[in-house]
Amino acid sequence: MSSAEEDYNFVFKVVLIGESGVGKTNLLSRFTRNEFNHDSRTTIGVEFSTRTILVGNAAVKAQIWDTAGLERYRAITSAYYRGAVGALVVFDITKHQTYDVVDRWLKELYDHAEANIVVMLVGNKTDLAQAREVPMEEAKMFAENNGLLFVETSALDSTNVEQAFETILKEIFNKVQKQKQRSSQSSTVSLSSESPESTAPAQAEKRPCCVAI
Amino acid sequence: QLKEKMKEQSWNILFVERGHGVSMFRTKKTRDLVVRGIPEALRGELWLLFSGAVNDMASNPGYYTELVEKSLGTCTLATDEIERDLRRSLPEHPAFQSDTGISALRRVLTAYAYRNPQIGYCQAMNILTSVLLLYAKEEEAFWLLVAVCERMLPDYFNRRIIGALVDQAVFEELIRVHLPQLTDHMMDMTFFSSVSLSWFLTLFISVLPIESAVNVVDCFFYDGIKAILQLGLAVLEYNMEKLLTCKDDAEAVTVLNRFFDSVTNKDSPLPPAVQQGSNLSDAKSDHPKVDITDLIRESNERYSDIRYEDVESMRCRNRLYVIQTLEATTKQNVLRVVSQDVKFSPNDLDELYELFKKEHFLSCYWNVNSPVLQHHDASLPYLEQYRIDCQQFRVLYHLLSPWSHCANRDSIALWTFRLMDESSHGLINFKQFACVLDTMYNGSFTDKLKLLFKLHIPPAFTEVESLSPSKGVDLSKEELIHFSQLSVSSAGGGLESADLKSSPEKGKGKVDIQAYLKQWQDELLKKEENIKDLPRMNQAQFIQFSKTLYNLFHGDPEEELLYRAIAVVTSLLLKMEEVGRRLQGPTSPVRSPVAIVEMSTESSPKGQEDGSSEQIEGSQAQSSRGNHEWSFAFEQILASLLNEPAFVRFFEKPHDIKARIESAKNLQLKARTRL
Numbered sequence: 001m002s003s004a005e006e007d008y009n010f011v012f013k014v015v016l017i018g019e020s021g022v023g024k025t026n027l028l029s030r031f032t033r034n035e036f037n038h039d040s041r042t043t044i045g046v047e048f049s050t051r052t053i054l055v056g057n058a059a060v061k062a063q064i065w066d067t068a069g070l071e072r073y074r075a076i077t078s079a080y081y082r083g084a085v086g087a088l089v090v091f092d093i094t095k096h097q098t099y100d101v102v103d104r105w106l107k108e109l110y111d112h113a114e115a116n117i118v119v120m121l122v123g124n125k126t127d128l129a130q131a132r133e134v135p136m137e138e139a140k141m142f143a144e145n146n147g148l149l150f151v152e153t154s155a156l157d158s159t160n161v162e163q164a165f166e167t168i169l170k171e172i173f174n175k176v177q178k179q180k181q182r183s184s185q186s187s188t189v190s191l192s193s194e195s196p197e198s199t200a201p202a203q204a205e206k207r208p209c210c211v212a213i
Numbered sequence: 214q215l216k217e218k219m220k221e222q223s224w225n226i227l228f229v230e231r232g233h234g235v236s237m238f239r240t241k242k243t244r245d246l247v248v249r250g251i252p253e254a255l256r257g258e259l260w261l262l263f264s265g266a267v268n269d270m271a272s273n274p275g276y277y278t279e280l281v282e283k284s285l286g287t288c289t290l291a292t293d294e295i296e297r298d299l300r301r302s303l304p305e306h307p308a309f310q311s312d313t314g315i316s317a318l319r320r321v322l323t324a325y326a327y328r329n330p331q332i333g334y335c336q337a338m339n340i341l342t343s344v345l346l347l348y349a350k351e352e353e354a355f356w357l358l359v360a361v362c363e364r365m366l367p368d369y370f371n372r373r374i375i376g377a378l379v380d381q382a383v384f385e386e387l388i389r390v391h392l393p394q395l396t397d398h399m400m401d402m403t404f405f406s407s408v409s410l411s412w413f414l415t416l417f418i419s420v421l422p423i424e425s426a427v428n429v430v431d432c433f434f435y436d437g438i439k440a441i442l443q444l445g446l447a448v449l450e451y452n453m454e455k456l457l458t459c460k461d462d463a464e465a466v467t468v469l470n471r472f473f474d475s476v477t478n479k480d481s482p483l484p485p486a487v488q489q490g491s492n493l494s495d496a497k498s499d500h501p502k503v504d505i506t507d508l509i510r511e512s513n514e515r516y517s518d519i520r521y522e523d524v525e526s527m528r529c530r531n532r533l534y535v536i537q538t539l540e541a542t543t544k545q546n547v548l549r550v551v552s553q554d555v556k557f558s559p560n561d562l563d564e565l566y567e568l569f570k571k572e573h574f575l576s577c578y579w580n581v582n583s584p585v586l587q588h589h590d591a592s593l594p595y596l597e598q599y600r601i602d603c604q605q606f607r608v609l610y611h612l613l614s615p616w617s618h619c620a621n622r623d624s625i626a627l628w629t630f631r632l633m634d635e636s637s638h639g640l641i642n643f644k645q646f647a648c649v650l651d652t653m654y655n656g657s658f659t660d661k662l663k664l665l666f667k668l669h670i671p672p673a674f675t676e677v678e679s680l681s682p683s684k685g686v687d688l689s690k691e692e693l694i695h696f697s698q699l700s701v702s703s704a705g706g707g708l709e710s711a712d713l714k715s716s717p718e719k720g721k722g723k724v725d726i727q728a729y730l731k732q733w734q735d736e737l738l739k740k741e742e743n744i745k746d747l748p749r750m751n752q753a754q755f756i757q758f759s760k761t762l763y764n765l766f767h768g769d770p771e772e773e774l775l776y777r778a779i780a781v782v783t784s785l786l787l788k789m790e791e792v793g794r795r796l797q798g799p800t801s802p803v804r805s806p807v808a809i810v811e812m813s814t815e816s817s818p819k820g821q822e823d824g825s826s827e828q829i830e831g832s833q834a835q836s837s838r839g840n841h842e843w844s845f846a847f848e849q850i851l852a853s854l855l856n857e858p859a860f861v862r863f864f865e866k867p868h869d870i871k872a873r874i875e876s877a878k879n880l881q882l883k884a885r886t887r888l
Contacts, residue, residue, distance in 0.1 A: 020336065021297045022780045039304025040334045045410030048466050063463050070294065070336045072372050079407055111546050111595050115553070 015040035020069030081112035284327035303343035335370035381532035425505035446511030632673035
């Protein structure tokens with residue numbers, strides 16, 4: 001029922017970014033509700049959904065924020081990145097242009113987000129393989145060179161959608177665990193550079209994230 | 214259906230009593246009827262009337278048809294974006310499941326983008342226009358869109374959607390006044406910004422079921438933005454209890470989404486539209502149903518004291534605040550990114566940013582055609598928003614560089630600029646600026662020397678005297694611009710060669726994959742730049758390098774000592790080079806075998822030390838054909854200079870950036886007029 005009543009150990013905020021029309025909203029609905037909508041509307045502003053999954057023995061609540069891909073909305077999205085510990089940079093494998101601008105999205109992401117954010121490059125729409133414009137090897141190599149996770153998905157036929165989110169959540173989980181160990185040793189390191197109240201949600205066990213209201 | 218007939222009847226009575234069409238009075242009765250929801254049959258007509266679009270249309274007969282003819286078939290960024298969104302506007306409505314509806318939507322949006330290139334197309338306009346088309350004829354819908362974009366929602370859809378941000382700020386102000394409990398609970402008002410953006414941009418159409426959303430549009434056309442603000446407050450108030458128990462933004466968003474999904478319109482004659490499940494709508498939702506008419510009536514009564522004039526003055530007040538906030542965000546992000554790479558204190562960096570930004574704006578003021586303005590785009594990543602050209606960089610270099618006393622400071626400023634301007638756009642950003650200044654102030658001996666070395670090899674280095682031999686070392690503005698844009702053949706090039714300059718992301722259209730990957734590899738390499746990877750410095754470059762050192766040392770208390778040290782080092786280097794070559798013969802590391810042949814024509818090392826102009830010119834002539842003479846590696850130069858304590862003392866001497874910043878603040882305007 002209410003998401004507040006679910007049992008979880010961690011809350012991770014993950015953002016979905018990428019050009020307009022690459023399928024961010026459907027990736028989100030496929031993962032959180034197992035739905036795909038051929039006729040989904042353009043996302044205006046910010047939307048959001050959650051799902052809780054198990055990583056090892058820990059219940060991790062993924063709080064996924066979806067945003068408008070249109071360029072002129074970018075200037076206002078800085079609040080959207082705040083506290084994010086993971087990001088999926090999505091492109092459409094059938095539209096090379098959406099892949100060309102990944103670089104810009106990454107820059108934008110690193111401009112706003114914490115430096116240690118876990119980033120995954122996602123090539124979506126593999127169900128349209130006959131119209132493919134971006135070779136998988138190329139995107140994979142780009143991801144490797146830039147220290148990004150990489151996966152190709154289809155929100156339409158569900159290929160790899162679960163896996164994509166699980167992989168990034170696991171990676172974040174591991175990073176947080178390591179961070180914890182390190183900070184318990186030195187007791188100075190914090191996951192984020194901001195003030196303690198607004199630190200990344202990842203550290204908040206059993207306590208939801210972002211900005212307390 | 215009966216209700217619908219009754220509503221129509223009420224309006225007909227009103228028309229008889231208060232007039233019909235443009236002569237109609239706005240009375241309390243009118244408002245009451247609008248709040249109840251305009252009947253389907255009258256909607257288009259009344260929207261046109263209330264918005265004033267009816268006048269625009271009447272005074273511009275044929276305008277729309279002409280615009281459609283001119284605009285259809287054009288291909289712009291806007292038309293691309295429109296095309297991509299046509300089927301994502303109101304896809305659940307039957308009207309937009311056929312080509313008829315889609316084509317009308319395409320024509321209206323394309324015509325509008327053609328009419329107003331300032332706005333072009335912005336997502337949200339597609340959703341608004343779809344709804345307009347449901348109730349108005351195509352041409353009427355166009356004029357309604359004009360009224361919305363240009364009068365009723367001013368500045369909403371331009372490059373930075375400033376208008377929507379302003380109204381959000383007004384909304385926040387109203388929340389503080391009317392719902393203080395909520396303000397106390399929310400530690401951060403930006404939450405309202407993320408959640409309410411779509412309320413403003415789409416007049417609630419994107420969050421409410423369509424049959425309810427049209428009632429909101431009714432009120433909007435009658436009352437303008439005031440209706441949206443009032444409804445926003447009513448929505449928050451209605452959900453107050455739940456919102457007060459929320460622990461974070463996400464929970465609050467969930468609460469509001471559930472609420473919106475539960476809104477119904479019991480009066481609507483339409484079958485409830487199959488709403489696309491906006492977030493988290495689930496069948497088991499036990500949210501009590503809320504009727505849109507009740508909600509609107511309540512919003513009207515509860516917040517009737519909000520007057521249109523107040524909203525306007527709040528808009529003015531908040532506009533400045535919004536722009537300042539955007540600027541502050543830009544600055545904050547730039548400083549956060551740059552501070553990771555430099556040793557300047559946050560305070561100094563902040564001051565440097567202000568000086569940099571001021572320089573950017575000065576050029577906007579004095580020169581409307583400056584490349585800075587032509588390239589300005591507020592939707593760019595933060596770092597790219599403010600950039601300066603070579604001309605402006607020179608001003609800042611003179612004001613701020615610890616090496617600005619150098620006689621050939623213009624050349625050095627020029628080479629420094631060229632070194633930073635890797636993309637050859639003729640513009641550099643604050644990060645590049647701060648990093649190079651950081652090396653000059655806070656770099657180690659090796660860092661500083663490496664910078665000086667790199668300034669004297671391509672792509673930074675370029676001959677500058679050749680154009681105006683008569684003049685002194687100062688460069689005119691034209692010369693500066695000319696040289697800063699000069700592309701250097703990568704004759705002596707190594708790492709930073711020409712393929713970096715033609716970086717594919719700048720090119721339009723299809724991208725050359727190989728070049729793209731190469732660029733990334735190059736950038737990776739550059740991060741781990743090794744001393745050994747630096748290209749060698751040829752004869753002409755070395756002579757210029759020595760001259761720069763002479764200039765740099767001029768006026769230093771240890772001037773004599775430093776001069777002697779240069780002489781020692783240069784002659785040592787030249788001897789080493791000569792010996793090395795004799796020993797190794799043709800397999801020497803010199804780049805071309807031709808060098809051996811040309812060795813005989815070479816002037817003696819002793820002569821080189823004096824750097825007489827005759828020899829410099831000679832060597833320039835040769836170097837323009839190719840660098841077939843002796844050359845030095847950075848390691849050699851570094852090793853020799855390290856032997857001289859005077860050098861090390863000079864380069865490790867601390868400089869006070871604070872004092873320079875202070876004087877720069879005073880001199881920035883004057884510096885401009887002098888140049």
